Amino acid sequence: xxxxxxxxxxxxxxxxxxxRKRAVGIDLGTTNSLVAVAKExxxxxxxxxxxxxxxxxxxxxxxxxxxxxxxxxxxxxxGTLVSxxxxxxxxxxxxxxxxxxxxxQAADDGGMVQIRTEAGPVSxxxxxxxxxxxxxxxxxxxxxxxxxxxxxxxxxxxxxxQRQSTQAAARIAGLNVLRLLSExxxxxxxxxxxxxxxxxxxxxxxxxxxxxVSLMRLDQGVFTVVATGGNSALGGDDFDRVIADWLLQESGxxxxxxxxxxxxxxxxxxxxxxxxxxxxxxxxxxxxxGSLDRAKLQQLIxxxxxxxxxxxxxxxxxxxxxxxxxxxxxxxxGSTRTPRVRERVKQLFGREPLSSLDPDEVVALGAALQADLxxxxxxGDAALLLDVIPLSLGIETMGGLMERIVPRNSTIxxxxxxxxxxxxxxxxxxxxxVYQGERELxxxxxxxxxxxxxxxxxxxxxAARVRxxxxxxxxxxxxxxxxELTSGVKNSVxxxxxxxxxxxxxxxxxxxxxxxxxxxxxxxxxxERRVEALRHLEALHAALQQDGATLxxxxxxxxxxxxxxxxxxxxxxxxxxxxxxxxxQLNALSxxxxxxxxxxxxxxxxxxxxxxxxxE
Amino acid sequence: MLNYFSLLDMPVAVDLDRALLDxxxxxxxxxWHPDRFAAAPAAERQQALQRTSLLxxxxxxxxxxxxxxxxxVELLGDGVTHNARLPIDFLEQQLSAxxxxxxxxxxxxxxxxxxxxxxxxxxxxxxxxxLREQIAEHDLxxxxxxxxxxxxxxxxxxxxERLEERWLDS
Numbered sequence: 001x002x003x004x005x006x007x008x009x010x011x012x013x014x015x016x017x018x019x020r021k022r023a024v025g026i027d028l029g030t031t032n033s034l035v036a037v038a039k040e041x042x043x044x045x046x047x048x049x050x051x052x053x054x055x056x057x058x059x060x061x062x063x064x065x066x067x068x069x070x071x072x073x074x075x076x077x078x079g080t081l082v083s084x085x086x087x088x089x090x091x092x093x094x095x096x097x098x099x100x101x102x103x104x105q106a107a108d109d110g111g112m113v114q115i116r117t118e119a120g121p122v123s124x125x126x127x128x129x130x131x132x133x134x135x136x137x138x139x140x141x142x143x144x145x146x147x148x149x150x151x152x153x154x155x156x157x158x159x160x161x162q163r164q165s166t167q168a169a170a171r172i173a174g175l176n177v178l179r180l181l182s183e184x185x186x187x188x189x190x191x192x193x194x195x196x197x198x199x200x201x202x203x204x205x206x207x208x209x210x211x212x213v214s215l216m217r218l219d220q221g222v223f224t225v226v227a228t229g230g231n232s233a234l235g236g237d238d239f240d241r242v243i244a245d246w247l248l249q250e251s252g253x254x255x256x257x258x259x260x261x262x263x264x265x266x267x268x269x270x271x272x273x274x275x276x277x278x279x280x281x282x283x284x285x286x287x288x289x290g291s292l293d294r295a296k297l298q299q300l301i302x303x304x305x306x307x308x309x310x311x312x313x314x315x316x317x318x319x320x321x322x323x324x325x326x327x328x329x330x331x332x333x334g335s336t337r338t339p340r341v342r343e344r345v346k347q348l349f350g351r352e353p354l355s356s357l358d359p360d361e362v363v364a365l366g367a368a369l370q371a372d373l374x375x376x377x378x379x380g381d382a383a384l385l386l387d388v389i390p391l392s393l394g395i396e397t398m399g400g401l402m403e404r405i406v407p408r409n410s411t412i413x414x415x416x417x418x419x420x421x422x423x424x425x426x427x428x429x430x431x432x433x434v435y436q437g438e439r440e441l442x443x444x445x446x447x448x449x450x451x452x453x454x455x456x457x458x459x460x461x462x463a464a465r466v467r468x469x470x471x472x473x474x475x476x477x478x479x480x481x482x483x484e485l486t487s488g489v490k491n492s493v494x495x496x497x498x499x500x501x502x503x504x505x506x507x508x509x510x511x512x513x514x515x516x517x518x519x520x521x522x523x524x525x526x527x528e529r530r531v532e533a534l535r536h537l538e539a540l541h542a543a544l545q546q547d548g549a550t551l552x553x554x555x556x557x558x559x560x561x562x563x564x565x566x567x568x569x570x571x572x573x574x575x576x577x578x579x580x581x582x583x584x585q586l587n588a589l590s591x592x593x594x595x596x597x598x599x600x601x602x603x604x605x606x607x608x609x610x611x612x613x614x615x616e
Numbered sequence: 617m618l619n620y621f622s623l624l625d626m627p628v629a630v631d632l633d634r635a636l637l638d639x640x641x642x643x644x645x646x647x648w649h650p651d652r653f654a655a656a657p658a659a660e661r662q663q664a665l666q667r668t669s670l671l672x673x674x675x676x677x678x679x680x681x682x683x684x685x686x687x688x689v690e691l692l693g694d695g696v697t698h699n700a701r702l703p704i705d706f707l708e709q710q711l712s713a714x715x716x717x718x719x720x721x722x723x724x725x726x727x728x729x730x731x732x733x734x735x736x737x738x739x740x741x742x743x744x745x746x747l748r749e750q751i752a753e754h755d756l757x758x759x760x761x762x763x764x765x766x767x768x769x770x771x772x773x774x775x776x777e778r779l780e781e782r783w784l785d786s
Contacts, residue, residue, distance in 0.1 A: 178654060222642050317781065374654045384646055411676075413650060415669040473665055474650040 021148040023178065023375035024139045025186070025367025028128060028152055028166065030086040031208050031334075033057050034361065035135040036368035037143060039377075041193050043365035046142045054360065055138075058083050059130045061117035066523060069134040080117035087209060088113050088124035089169075090161030099258055112165065126509055128169030136175055149178040151371035153363050156182040156205075156212040156390045157232040159436050160448050160478055167475075172509045178374040180475050183207075184214035185225055185387055186366030187332040190357055192218040193369045193383060197354075199327030200226070202315075204345055204353065206308065206335040209235040213312050215319050215326075224386040227318040227409045229311045234304065236272075236335030242300045243268035243292065251288035272297065276337050298340050305344045312348060318409060329353040334360055386411055393470055393478060396433040396442045398423065405470045408438065412476060417469040419485075426458040430466055434480055453482040455489045526576040533571050533583045537564055540590055543597060551596045563589050617694075620674035620687055630685055630748050632678065641675045682770055685747060686763055693756050700760040702768075710768050717772070721779055733776045740769040 025036045025043070032054040036045045045053045052071065060073035060081045068076050080102055088096065093106040093113045103116040107123075114121040132152075139147055154166050163180055170177045181189075184203035191197040198218050205212040212230040216223060244264045267283055271292045274281035280293045316323065329345060331353045336342065345353050357365060373383055388411055394404040397420070406416045422430065430453045437445030456464050465485040472478050481492035541564070548557055567582040621628040624640045646652075648671065653664040677683045713732060720728035743762050750759040 179651075219642075222646065313784075314781075374651055376655055384649055384651060386645060386649070411672045413665050413669045414672050415666070416673075471665075471669065474668075 021375040021377055022139075022143050022145060023149045023151070023368075023371035023377070024136075024143075024147055025151045025181075025364050025369070025371045026132065026135055026153070027183070027186075027361075027364035027367060028086065028131060028154075028169075029057055029207075030084050030210075031057055032360065033131050033135060034364045035139050036361070036364040037139065038365070038368040038372040041369065043190065043194055043368040043372075045361050045364060046139055048138050049141070055131065055135060057086065057131055059085070059127050061119040061122060063118040067119070067130050069130050078118075080115075080119070082115055082117065082122070082127050084209075085115070085124045085127035088115070089128065089165040090159065090163075091124075101262075112161075123505075123509070125165050125169045126172065128166065129172035129509070132170055132173035132175060136173060147175065149176045149371060149375045151179045151181050151186075151367040151374065152177060153181050153183045153186045153367045155207075155210050155232070156184055156214060156228045157210060157230055158182075159391060159446055160476075161446075163476060167477075168509075178371055181367055181370055181385075182212070182214070182225070182228070182387060182390070183363045184212045184228065184332060185216070185223075185385065186364075186370065187330060187357075187362045188214065188216045188218065188225075188366065189223060189369050189383075189385060190362045190366035191328075191330050191354065192223050194365060195354075195356060197328060197330075200321065200325055202312065202326050202329045202349065203332060204308070204312065204329060204336065205230075205332040206341060207235050207333040208237050208335065209233070211235060211308050211311065213308070213315050215315050215321070221383040222386065223384070224411070225388045226321075227315045228388060228390050229315040229318065231307060231311060234307055236333075236338075238304055239272055239301050239335065239338065240265050240268045242304065243272060243297070246296075246300055247283060247285060247290070247292075250290055251285045253286050253288055272338065276339060294340070297338075301338070301340060302344075305341060309344060309348050312345075323349055326351075330362075331355045332359050332362055387474070387476070388412060389414070389472055389476055391436045391446075392438055393434070393436055393448075393472070394445075395420075395468060396435060400442050402435055402437065402440060402442050402445050405468065406472060410472075412472050413474050415469060415471045417467050420466045420468060421462045422456065422459065422464040422466075423461055425461050427461065427464070428456050428458055429454045430456065430464075430482070432468060432480070432482055434478070448478070449480070451480070451482075451491060453484065453489065453491045455487075456484045457487050457489075459486075522576065526574060526579075529576045529579040529583070530571050533567055533579050536583060536586065537568060537571075540564060540586070543593070547593075547597050547600065551600065552593060556593070560586075560589055560593065617690065618670070618674075619691055620677050621691075623670065623674045624678060626678065628688065628691065630688060630751055632684070634679065637675070637678055641671065644671050681744075682763075682766055685751075685766075688751065689756060689759050689763060692751070692754065700757065700764050702761065702764055706765055706768075710772070713772060717775065717779075724783075726783070729776060729779060733773060736769050736772045736776070740766055740773070743769070 023037075024046070025038070027034050027036075034045055034054055036043050038044075047053045048055070055070040056074055058070060058073040058081060060068045060076050060079045062068075062079040067073070068079075073081060082102055084100070088104075089112075091113055092111070093104060096104060096113060104113050105116055105121060107114050112123060112125070114123055115127070136147055136150070150170065152166055152170055154163055158166070166180060167177055184205045187203050187205065188201060191201070198220070201216050201218055203212070203214040203216060205214070210230065210232050211234045212228065214228045215226040217226055244261070244267075247264060247268060264285065267285065271281040271283050275292065275294055275297050280291050282289070282291050316326075326349055329349045329351060331342065331345065336355065336359050342353060370385060388409045389406060390408060392404045392408045393406040394402050397403045403418070405418050406414055410416075420430070431450065432453065433442070433450045434448040435442050435445040436448050439445050453466060456466070463486075467483050467485055469481045469483075470478060471481070479492065481490065483490045540560075544557070544560070552560070563582070563586045567579070567586050570579045570582050573579075619628070624637065624644065626632055626637060626640060645668065648664055648667045650661060650664045650668060653661045656664070677687050713736065717729065717732055720732065743766050747759055747762040747766070750756075750762060
């Protein structure tokens with residue numbers, strides 16, 4: 001009989017089916033990270049093999065083994081445990097003015113800060129890459145294949161250096177980044193697509209260490225960020241700090257060491273969490289016993305919440321809107337679980353805020369929806385996201401002043417040009433220093449890059465016409481070009497932030513990551529061989545105990561036992577191939593024994609059946 | 617020079633239908649946004665990037681009345697930008713308004729600030745009607761004077777708003 005293959009005419013083989021592309025959204029958080037996938041406008045978080053949805057953003061580095069990530073990192077001992085590395089991305093040593101449980105060092109080139117670990121100095125970018133690899137692995141396992149692209153979320157207030165560092169981490173992890181997406185924007189996408197929300201929406205995002213507020217218009221598949229604002233140094237961690245300080249004052253207990261204060265902060269956090277459901281939380285510090293109630297908590301955190309509400313009002317003003325124009329308020333971030341936060345937000349906007357999507361998951365869900373669209377899995381209404389730059393971009397002019405070229409809240413992509421001139425007679429070069437920020441003096445803004453325009457023909461001061469063009473693409477990444485118009489001399493830079501990584505550094509990290517991936521694979525394979533060998537030995541051991549005496553003669557038995565001892569010895573070593581060979585050898589030697597046991601088993605079973613049959 | 621009105625398919629005029637502008641912008645963005653070209657060749661991606669950058673600029677100019685009028689006068693004058701000479705009595709008025717604002721700010725005199733804002737706004741609305749006539753009559757040099765006066769008044773109102781914001785925040 002002939003079997004026909006079923007194929008559409010002209011399509012060649014039936015096997016050539018257009019595969020739905022696998023794209024995921026990743027929320028790379030300070031405390032926890034997660035990965036989600038979307039299909040036809042619905043998104044879901046991908047849990048690990050044990051059903052855990054959140055991956056603690058922790059990596060433990062060892063001198064002579066591959067790093068462990070997440071819960072595994074937490075459970076293991078030894079090595080160096082790195083937490084909150086997101087706060088170090090794109091930052092120099094002098095930016096870090098708070099205590100961390102590990103040591104930092106300046107990079108050789110004075111660039112991004114490095115973490116001292118047992119595995120040697122590690123860049124925060126590499127820490128991020130480890131977390132991303134783990135999440136990608138989780139997604140590959142769940143979706144059954146390699147990932148075509150990812151959307152990674154970043155706080156709206158992330159500057160150029162922080163965004164580029166996030167992208168570098170993804171490249172090191174071997175991921176194709178479709179887009180970096182602001183966290184509040186991602187949350188709005190989740191509500192807009194998944195929950196079909198429309199209108200003018202405020203996204204109130206209070207995380208552990210940052211506060212972001214965004215105003216968005218959600219309208220028939222087009223989501224426009226109207227304005228964003230916030231405070232990059234205000235979050236739930238500050239709640240813990242004010243509670244801890246109050247506890248210290250109340251208890252009159254001394255707090256000498258950093259470790260004491262760390263434990264105190266833990267108690268403060270536990271009390272805060274209890275008060276999300278209970279009216280009162282008991283606290284014990286040393287011999288002192290006391291309690292914190294909701295009224296006191298309110299009194300402590302209200303000044304902090306005032307600051308967030310002020311930022312909300314400012315964003316409304318930036319957008320030229322009134323409270324009455326807002327159709328919904330969405331809560332994002334774990335810190336919005338504190339009931340007082342909800343209450344104050346409700347007071348300001350005069351409506352019950354939405355939290356139908358889990359505030360810890362909503363950002364990843366939105367990123368997944370955007371990833372699915374960007375990778376080209378179309379469905380229903382076309383959705384489009386129009387984002388803005390969160391901070392103004394400009395260059396330094398005479399007297400250390402910031403000349404804004406692209407103002408904040410400009411819709412991206414955006415291109416803006418401005419003309420400058422020379423200051424001295426015969427000046428042939430111009431140094432351009434690019435800054436990001438809202439302040440008037442460049443010393444209060446963040447330095448992004450510096451480059452020179454050389455070869456300007458000598459002219460009297462003020463005669464040269466240098467046009468500086470800023471181009472910000474849809475990822476929010478900046479390219480600056482300078483051109484002297486009378487002579488046509490040009491120079492341009494893709495902005496490499498002062499605390500970013502050089503291309504060569506990224507390449508080296510990618511190489512070492514591939515090597516460690518090979519090492520990782522070898523280690524995993526060794527572990528698997530060992531487990532298999534031990535399982536086999538154990539089974540054979542039990543079989544020998546049961547049937548060895550009846551089914552094997554002495555010679556057969558001693559050969560088998562020798563092979564078992566050899567394999568047993570090999571499992572202690574690290575040679576995966578030897579374990580595999582010896583396992584195969586043992587398999588071959590025991591096949592006959594296994595066959596005899598099977599026969600004996602069948603005979604017994606048949607015997608049993610016959611008895612049963614007779615019984616019928 | 618680039619005509620933002622035609623880029624967004626809008627009639628060339630001082631006043632425009634904001635809802636129509638929003639709609640045109642949306643349509644063009646849906647068609648040209650780089651996200652639509654995520655998998656396209658680099659050259660097309662670059663084109664999408666440039667096109668949407670222009671669209672964003674055009675939209676910003678057209679939705680801001682004063683910038684829209686400036687763009688229109690520039691278009692009508694074939695891209696020529698002149699710095700108009702402002703009448704001396706207008707400049708004097710502006711100087712004294714600024715002085716009054718400063719002293720009102722120091723004295724925290726909200727009522728005086730509110731009066732100054734109202735005066736500036738009335739003055740601006742008078743110039744807007746003048747500007748409409750001047751453009752209709754194609755009197756570009758007078759239109760440029762009106763535009764520049766409007767810029768002064770606009771900046772003044774902005775300053776008042778900033779002051780009021782500071783009071784609101786504190």
